Amino acid sequence: MKNTSKTASFEKRPGREDAERAVRTLLLWAGDNPDREGLVDTPRRVVNAYKELFSGYDQSAEEMLGTMFEEVAGYNDPVLIRDIPFFSHCEHHMVPIVGKAHIAYLPDGKVVGLSKIPRVVDVFARRLQTQESITAQIADALFQHLKPRGVAVLIEAEHMCMAMRGINKQGSKTITVTYRGIYDQDKSAQSNFISIIRGTN
Numbered sequence: 001m002k003n004t005s006k007t008a009s010f011e012k013r014p015g016r017e018d019a020e021r022a023v024r025t026l027l028l029w030a031g032d033n034p035d036r037e038g039l040v041d042t043p044r045r046v047v048n049a050y051k052e053l054f055s056g057y058d059q060s061a062e063e064m065l066g067t068m069f070e071e072v073a074g075y076n077d078p079v080l081i082r083d084i085p086f087f088s089h090c091e092h093h094m095v096p097i098v099g100k101a102h103i104a105y106l107p108d109g110k111v112v113g114l115s116k117i118p119r120v121v122d123v124f125a126r127r128l129q130t131q132e133s134i135t136a137q138i139a140d141a142l143f144q145h146l147k148p149r150g151v152a153v154l155i156e157a158e159h160m161c162m163a164m165r166g167i168n169k170q171g172s173k174t175i176t177v178t179y180r181g182i183y184d185q186d187k188s189a190q191s192n193f194i195s196i197i198r199g200t201n
Helices: 016-030 042-053 116-125 131-146 187-198
Strands: 079-090 096-106 150-159 174-181
Touching: 016 042, 079 116, 079 150, 079 187, 096 116, 096 131, 096 187, 116 131, 131 150, 131 174, 150 187
Parallel strands: none
Antiparallel strands: 079 096, 096 150, 150 174
């Protein structure tokens, strides 16, 4: 299912030729010659790369989380996946965001395949984003579609818009965290989540 958010449907998606012409225009604007040997195929390559890098617009978290398993042998404690690597792109400058996501949920009688959680991260990461938005979107999707008792999401990432331009601060990381359900109400559950991530539990 393609994403049908207001952002994605704001204007009709242009064709491939339009996109390649836009890349060529940027090359000219940057001061280079798009007809030289090294750049003559760059518009095509950039469009191919963008199709992959922004594939999240054509994916649905609901579909990723559509299959649940009820045979959990009475398991009633958190399911936590730590250190999920991801990359995204800043919606303000269209440069990379590189980081890790840590996600936990408290099942309510059903669980989802473990590979589905990283796939949900990629659905939202492979769009133009802010770190705050991707953190909330992942939490909301899991809480809505898994219907667990609680969800916790912590993301730590380096933003190339800070490292490559502007203040040029390489290595600095931004941390965002959000909670839903029991995690939002129970400070001990939050502390347990953080301590497991940090390896202090």
